[in-house]
Amino acid sequence: MSEDTPVSVTMEKDGDVAVIIVNNPPVNALSWHVRQGLEDNFAAALGDDSVKAIVLRCAGATFIAGADISEFGKPPRGPDFNAVLNSIEAASKPVIAAIHGTALGGGLETALVCHYRIAVPSAKLGVPEVKLGLLPGAGGTQRLPRVVGVEAAATMTSTGDPLPAAKAKELGLVDELAGEESLAADAIAFARAKIADGPRPTRERRVFGDVAVIEQLKTANAKRWRGFEAPYANLACVEAATRLPFDEGLAFEREQFMKLMFGSQSAAQRHIFFAERQAAKIDGLPKDTQLRDVKKVGVIGAGTMGGGISMNFLQKGIPVTIVEMQQDALDRGVGVIRKNYDASAAKGRFKPEQVDQMMGILTPTLSLDDLADCDLIIEAVYENMDVKKDIFGKLDKIAKPGAILASNTSYLDIDEIATATSRPGDVLGMHFFSPANVMKLLEVVRGEKTAPDALATAMAIGKKIGKVAVVAGVCDGFIGNRMLKPRQIEAMNLLMEGATPAQVDKVHVEFGMPMGPFQMSDLAGVDIGWHRDPNRIESIRDALCAEGRWGQKKQAGFSDYDHKRQPSESARVAELIEEYRTKAGTQKREISDQEIIERTLYPMVNEGALILAEGKAQRASDIDVVWIYGYGWPVYRGGPMFWAGLEGTDKIVAALEKHGFEIAPLLKEKADAKSGF
Ligand code: 3HC
Numbered sequence: 001m002s003e004d005t006p007v008s009v010t011m012e013k014d015g016d017v018a019v020i021i022v023n024n025p026p027v028n029a030l031s032w033h034v035r036q037g038l039e040d041n042f043a044a045a046l047g048d049d050s051v052k053a054i055v056l057r058c059a060g061a062t063f064i065a066g067a068d069i070s071e072f073g074k075p076p077r078g079p080d081f082n083a084v085l086n087s088i089e090a091a092s093k094p095v096i097a098a099i100h101g102t103a104l105g106g107g108l109e110t111a112l113v114c115h116y117r118i119a120v121p122s123a124k125l126g127v128p129e130v131k132l133g134l135l136p137g138a139g140g141t142q143r144l145p146r147v148v149g150v151e152a153a154a155t156m157t158s159t160g161d162p163l164p165a166a167k168a169k170e171l172g173l174v175d176e177l178a179g180e181e182s183l184a185a186d187a188i189a190f191a192r193a194k195i196a197d198g199p200r201p202t203r204e205r206r207v208f209g210d211v212a213v214i215e216q217l218k219t220a221n222a223k224r225w226r227g228f229e230a231p232y233a234n235l236a237c238v239e240a241a242t243r244l245p246f247d248e249g250l251a252f253e254r255e256q257f258m259k260l261m262f263g264s265q266s267a268a269q270r271h272i273f274f275a276e277r278q279a280a281k282i283d284g285l286p287k288d289t290q291l292r293d294v295k296k297v298g299v300i301g302a303g304t305m306g307g308g309i310s311m312n313f314l315q316k317g318i319p320v321t322i323v324e325m326q327q328d329a330l331d332r333g334v335g336v337i338r339k340n341y342d343a344s345a346a347k348g349r350f351k352p353e354q355v356d357q358m359m360g361i362l363t364p365t366l367s368l369d370d371l372a373d374c375d376l377i378i379e380a381v382y383e384n385m386d387v388k389k390d391i392f393g394k395l396d397k398i399a400k401p402g403a404i405l406a407s408n409t410s411y412l413d414i415d416e417i418a419t420a421t422s423r424p425g426d427v428l429g430m431h432f433f434s435p436a437n438v439m440k441l442l443e444v445v446r447g448e449k450t451a452p453d454a455l456a457t458a459m460a461i462g463k464k465i466g467k468v469a470v471v472a473g474v475c476d477g478f479i480g481n482r483m484l485k486p487r488q489i490e491a492m493n494l495l496m497e498g499a500t501p502a503q504v505d506k507v508h509v510e511f512g513m514p515m516g517p518f519q520m521s522d523l524a525g526v527d528i529g530w531h532r533d534p535n536r537i538e539s540i541r542d543a544l545c546a547e548g549r550w551g552q553k554k555q556a557g558f559s560d561y562d563h564k565r566q567p568s569e570s571a572r573v574a575e576l577i578e579e580y581r582t583k584a585g586t587q588k589r590e591i592s593d594q595e596i597i598e599r600t601l602y603p604m605v606n607e608g609a610l611i612l613a614e615g616k617a618q619r620a621s622d623i624d625v626v627w628i629y630g631y632g633w634p635v636y637r638g639g640p641m642f643w644a645g646l647e648g649t650d651k652i653v654a655a656l657e658k659h660g661f662e663i664a665p666l667l668k669e670k671a672d673a674k675s676g677f
Pocket of ligand 1: 026027029065066067068069070102104105106107109128129132134135136137138140274277278
């Protein structure tokens with residue numbers, strides 16, 4: 001060990017049992033010095049004749065939560081992980097993993113080379129590598145089928161979902177459950193009891209179970225895994241375990257792991273892992289910023305958004321007062337919340353009594369005055385500046401001092417809304433995405449005068465209700481919708497020039513988006529923002545709206561829809577486009593799929609560069625997080641700004657110039673430097 005090696009692994013002795021303790025906060029990741037410490041301490045314990053059994057446990061909040069992801073893609077340092085694990089497995093004395101918190105990825109792989117496992121009931125065990133575009137690369141795919149069988153191993157590796165300790169015990173992954181508070185002592189006693197049995201190397205156990213599950217998993221998850229490489233690679237490794245000797249299986253796993261590790265999908269997914277955590281950090285916030293207490297929430301508007309927003313808080317046990325103008329609208333809104341919860345309960349997501357509890361802390365009212373005791377008030381009425389200013393003016397008089405006043409606007413100027421109050425420091429945007437109880441993104445809009453503690457509190461409450469919150473600056477559409485705009489404009493232009501809605505949508509779906517621009521428009525409503533004058537036809541959209549083709553709700557939009565909302569290409573829309581094209585004197589031509597990418601996705605990168613340069617997003621990775629969690633950008637492409645780096649910013653600029661776009665200076669800068677964001 002050299003002088004600059006942090007001491008993150010130590011050893012204690014309890015009679016004839018050596019206890020090796022990993023201490024590498026915050027999550028005991030297997031950094032190079034931990035691997036070094038494991039190697040050194042196991043060698044010491046094995047070399048000590050007075051030691052008859054070895055316990056491996058962790059200090060702090062959790063057992064080892066995996067490899068150190070921040071080391072990936074960097075030059076190797078310290079001992080090879082597989083070599084360390086193989087030597088632990090080969091130990092001549094029984095080795096017991098004592099698990100609390102989460103044993104994840106490389107952490108579970110470490111536990112799997114231990115000969116026995118004991119865990120507290122609250123522990124969780126899993127191999128989430130697939131969520132990073134990877135597979136367990138230290139024997140996990142080969143050892144798991146030998147311990148839990150092919151079915152559980154295939155499910156665990158391909159979904160990445162962890163198991164609670166009790167389930168792990170049922171499957172044989174955990175040998176014994178310890179007391180929640182007595183893991184250290186219970187593990188030592190368990191180790192002592194295993195001295196007579198001796199080591200039990202996992203590699204010597206036989207794979208069991210039915211390999212048919214692998215094809216079943218592929219079929220069941222075909223939609224969810226569309227475009228992803230890692231779930232399939234995980235399954236290929238588990239399948240290999242069923243027919244190859246252990247060492248050959250390990251070599252196969254290694255080969256597959258390296259392929260994923262150096263591929264773009266895992267790079268993108270690792271980027272998003274850190275981007276998501278980074279997004280929670282607010283630039284320029286004073287260190288001593290204290291959060292405000294949020295014990296009660298008010299929501300104005302019981303429509304789709306207001307109802308969805310309320311559900312987030314009710315689910316976390318935070319009481320909500322919901323306000324509407326009319327009794328029937330209020331009743332309808334509350335009824336929808338109840339119906340949604342009942343539907344979830346029917347699927348087993350909640351117990352019926354939980355639904356009653358949640359509904360029990362919802363207070364419907366027709367009076368804004370009832371919001372006087374709320375710590376956070378979210379306005380979710382329709383998008384009209386005058387209406388919003390009127391509400392905020394009233395709130396100014398009603399809300400208690402220090403209450404946060406938030407608007408769910410998706411594009412209006414928060415600073416202007418704040419002028420309706422005498423307390424602009426308390427005003428900010430909390431832009432939820434529909435359906436608000438499901439979508440994970442929350443744009444927290446920082447006004448010019450928003451107080452640091454109000455902002456920090458909104459971000460924290462976002463996290464508490466399970467959202468990924470991102471700070472956005474005030475501008476038309478904030479981060480997400482602002483970038484959507486150039487995409488939608490170009491998609492329409494492409495129709496004029498000869499593309500069909502189906503072609504544009506197909507290119508986007510093949511790219512990995514859940515739907516294309518026209519499918520999205522049909523879903524949201526083609527008539528949103530329409531001037532409502534059927535005689536005023538200035539665009540293809542006006543022509544559609546004039547005929548009542550308002551989207552899925554009318555079974556007709558850019559596509560036709562049957563009763564099951566299945567789309568088909570519309571001859572009428574083709575006609576309308578043709579008519580409008582003739583009227584505008586535009587020549588029809590063949591549009592390539594590549595041109596659709598260049599004119600709908602590249603302009604988003606351009607807009608993202610403007611947003612970044614204007615400081616409306618704190619960092620490029622925040623923009624990526626917005627698009628992944630708010631719009632379903634495929635995570636394996638890492639968000640638009642990360643993808644720009646993969647695609648080549650120089651290539652993007654060249655194409656945008658060719659199509660006549662004005663290039664954002666920051667994008668040009670990146671292209672000249674041939675770098676990403
Ligand atoms: N490597 C490096 N840093 C990690 C890490 C890891 N495996 N896991 C977490 N961190 C960091 C986070 O980036 C964060 O850093 P920050 O404070 O600077 O932002 C900090 O640890 C705390 O993480 P969270 O905010 O996520 O803390 P939570 O308490 O909410 O969650 C957790 C803890 C459940 C362990 C969660 O962090 C997690 O899921 N981690 C990733 C687990 C994982 O994917 N393991 C597999 C790694 S790949 C592998 O093992 C390959 C092997 O097969 C060869």
